[in-house]
Amino acid sequence: MIEISLAVVKLTLITVLGYYFYKRSVIDQKVLNFLTFFVVNFTIPFLAFSHIVGNLERDIKPPPFVFMLLSFIIFGGSFILGYIFSFKRSHEFKKEFTSLVSFQNCGYLPLSMAAFLFPVNMKEKFIIYTFLYMVGFDIIFWSVGTHFIFREKGEQFKLKSIFTPPIIATISAVICVYAGIVKFIPQVLLGPIKMMGDTSFVLSMLILGCWLARIDTTSLRKKMPIVLEASALKLIIVPLVFLIFVVKFDVSSIFGLFIIIQAAMPSAASLPIVVNLHKADSEFVSQGVLFTHILSIFTIPLWVGLYLKFSHFYF
Numbered sequence: 001m002i003e004i005s006l007a008v009v010k011l012t013l014i015t016v017l018g019y020y021f022y023k024r025s026v027i028d029q030k031v032l033n034f035l036t037f038f039v040v041n042f043t044i045p046f047l048a049f050s051h052i053v054g055n056l057e058r059d060i061k062p063p064p065f066v067f068m069l070l071s072f073i074i075f076g077g078s079f080i081l082g083y084i085f086s087f088k089r090s091h092e093f094k095k096e097f098t099s100l101v102s103f104q105n106c107g108y109l110p111l112s113m114a115a116f117l118f119p120v121n122m123k124e125k126f127i128i129y130t131f132l133y134m135v136g137f138d139i140i141f142w143s144v145g146t147h148f149i150f151r152e153k154g155e156q157f158k159l160k161s162i163f164t165p166p167i168i169a170t171i172s173a174v175i176c177v178y179a180g181i182v183k184f185i186p187q188v189l190l191g192p193i194k195m196m197g198d199t200s201f202v203l204s205m206l207i208l209g210c211w212l213a214r215i216d217t218t219s220l221r222k223k224m225p226i227v228l229e230a231s232a233l234k235l236i237i238v239p240l241v242f243l244i245f246v247v248k249f250d251v252s253s254i255f256g257l258f259i260i261i262q263a264a265m266p267s268a269a270s271l272p273i274v275v276n277l278h279k280a281d282s283e284f285v286s287q288g289v290l291f292t293h294i295l296s297i298f299t300i301p302l303w304v305g306l307y308l309k310f311s312h313f314y315f
Helices: 001-021 029-055 064-087 094-102 108-117 118-152 164-177 187-198 200-213 220-248 254-263 272-278 282-310
Strands: none
Touching: 001 108, 001 200, 001 282, 029 108, 029 118, 029 164, 029 187, 064 118, 064 220, 064 254, 064 282, 094 118, 094 164, 094 220, 094 254, 094 272, 094 282, 108 118, 108 254, 118 164, 118 254, 118 272, 187 200, 200 272, 200 282, 220 282, 254 282
16 A cells, blocks of 8 residues: 555656646746657657567457457446436536546556556556557547547547557557567667657656646636536546456456556546547636546555455555
């Protein structure tokens, strides 16, 4: 429990540094835009490709398709809870409320937690799990799921929105492993790719801090009851549901821990960007993202600790 708390604190300190840099204009909006573009389009795809090519085994358990299925299950369960609790509410943030509950920070935070928390062999497995999970999540987050939540009458779904750089890199790496192409990739090429990819851990948390620094908190007080309700659903009810599931079915392994960590994550840091693209209230969503990230400092160690206690899994 102490190790988990320390890992979250370390990540929080890097995030706070990003927050400070942005507030002090050490990192301005142009630099933040570049860093976000660079991480999303280069370092994270490089991280996904290098770790999967270097560590994925053909007989990996569970198989890759299970992680895509898991991403749909966690999204589906979270969406249903968010929709039910917003259905009869009189506030005007029903879609935004549902999105806050439905989408978690499935990449930046879990990947960085793995770097600080796990021993080497477990870290590599957890990183592979995360990228396989992100294939399904990115399809939901950047296209299918957000289109479903925010769609306007007559709005058409665009298939090309599915193919983002992290998804292309992950699928390419999996194909390389299963087709046997990986043995033809020279280490002199994989080495620099891995070095570039590993910068994602620190850069991702700095970017998260910068994005949180952009959030306007002046109008948060009047929206606080709705934000608190969304935060409670996201950080307490959703992980509780999945904790009951993994304990009941005795999923006592790194995979079970992975499920709990994904279910316990705060709202996706890039959700305000997607919400803004759909012309919804990105300010309200930004405030929810900020609040869930602050509260997750306390809730993530709680849920991981409860899982380790009830599952008797150790690392």
